[in-house]
Amino acid sequence: MIGLDFLEFRFLDILDIILVSVLLYYVYKLVKGSAAINIFTGIVIIYLIWKLTQLLKMEMLSSVLGEFIGVGMFALIVVFQQEIRKFLLMIGSTNFSGKNNWFQLNFSNRENKTQNYVDIIVEACKKLGTTKTGALIVIRRNTKLDFVKNTGDDMDIKVNRPIIESIFYKNSTLHDGAIVIEDGRITATRVILPVSNDRDIPLRFGLRHRAAVGISEKTDAVALVVSEETGQISYLKNGEFNIFEDLEKLIDQIKEDLS
Numbered sequence: 001m002i003g004l005d006f007l008e009f010r011f012l013d014i015l016d017i018i019l020v021s022v023l024l025y026y027v028y029k030l031v032k033g034s035a036a037i038n039i040f041t042g043i044v045i046i047y048l049i050w051k052l053t054q055l056l057k058m059e060m061l062s063s064v065l066g067e068f069i070g071v072g073m074f075a076l077i078v079v080f081q082q083e084i085r086k087f088l089l090m091i092g093s094t095n096f097s098g099k100n101n102w103f104q105l106n107f108s109n110r111e112n113k114t115q116n117y118v119d120i121i122v123e124a125c126k127k128l129g130t131t132k133t134g135a136l137i138v139i140r141r142n143t144k145l146d147f148v149k150n151t152g153d154d155m156d157i158k159v160n161r162p163i164i165e166s167i168f169y170k171n172s173t174l175h176d177g178a179i180v181i182e183d184g185r186i187t188a189t190r191v192i193l194p195v196s197n198d199r200d201i202p203l204r205f206g207l208r209h210r211a212a213v214g215i216s217e218k219t220d221a222v223a224l225v226v227s228e229e230t231g232q233i234s235y236l237k238n239g240e241f242n243i244f245e246d247l248e249k250l251i252d253q254i255k256e257d258l259s
């Protein structure tokens with residue numbers, strides 16, 4: 001009996017540590033690249049010192065730090081207002097019954113559908129690149145994108161090359177902002193995306209690229225950008241630029257990420 005209790009306790013401990021790690025990872029992902037990262041690091045350090053003083057039974061210092069952390073919690077809500085909002089949004093809009101659900105059985109069917117529309121999207125980007133037409137395409141994975149779709153116009157068109165090309169055509173009324181693609185359908189146009197504050201993004205990239213980084217770091221969506229200046233295609237995932245050798249490799253990469 002004692003042995004079992006011990007085992008159960010250890011299992012919960014491990015689970016506890018994993019959950020805290022996941023939580024810290026997501027908080028880090030949210031504040032990464034913004035000024036908030038310094039505040040976040042400061043808090044983690046103060047918290048660790050506080051725990052250490054408790055462990056070493058340094059009563060005075062531990063009570064001072066304890067008070068500081070108690071009051072600090074309210075200050076944090078104010079300082080991290082934006083981040084807390086994004087965090088709740090991220091949790092609330094994760095679609096657990098979505099595409100990557102292990103219990104979903106129609107894999108093969110969906111894979112085929114993904115095959116087709118990814119080819120079309122990349123072909124369209126290639127064409128847009130040759131004419132130096134800027135484009136910004138967000139492809140949904142699990143996280144619902146309603147909060148960004150609301151900033152643009154609703155649409156429901158099956159992905160096809162001429163449509164994508166004509167949306168981003170400079171004289172088109174729809175060319176501004178991003179388009180959102182869900183399950184092979186364009187579901188929104190003229191969408192305004194959250195712009196990333198990441199200071200590591202090279203200066204040659206402008207707002208369009210920053211917006212693509214922003215949506216891919218705040219949600220699990222992936223994004224494609226065609227640069228207006230160079231015609232170059234960039235692929236963003238998890239807030240980072242993904243390097244690819246050629247368009248074939250890019251297509252394979254996107255298909256893998258969407259499957």
Ligand SMILES: Nc1ncnc2c1ncn2[C@@H]1O[C@H](COP(=O)(O)OP(=O)(O)OP(=O)(O)O)[C@@H](O)[C@H]1O
Pocket residue numbers: 134136175176177178191192193194195204205206207208209210211226227228229
């Ligand atoms: N936050 C955003 N959400 C969606 N689209 C955006 C956003 N910011 C910019 N864009 C799109 O990018 C276009 C170009 O913007 P801007 O001229 O500021 O960037 P840029 O310097 O050309 O960007 P890049 O060099 O990254 O292509 C805008 O007209 C708009 O269509």
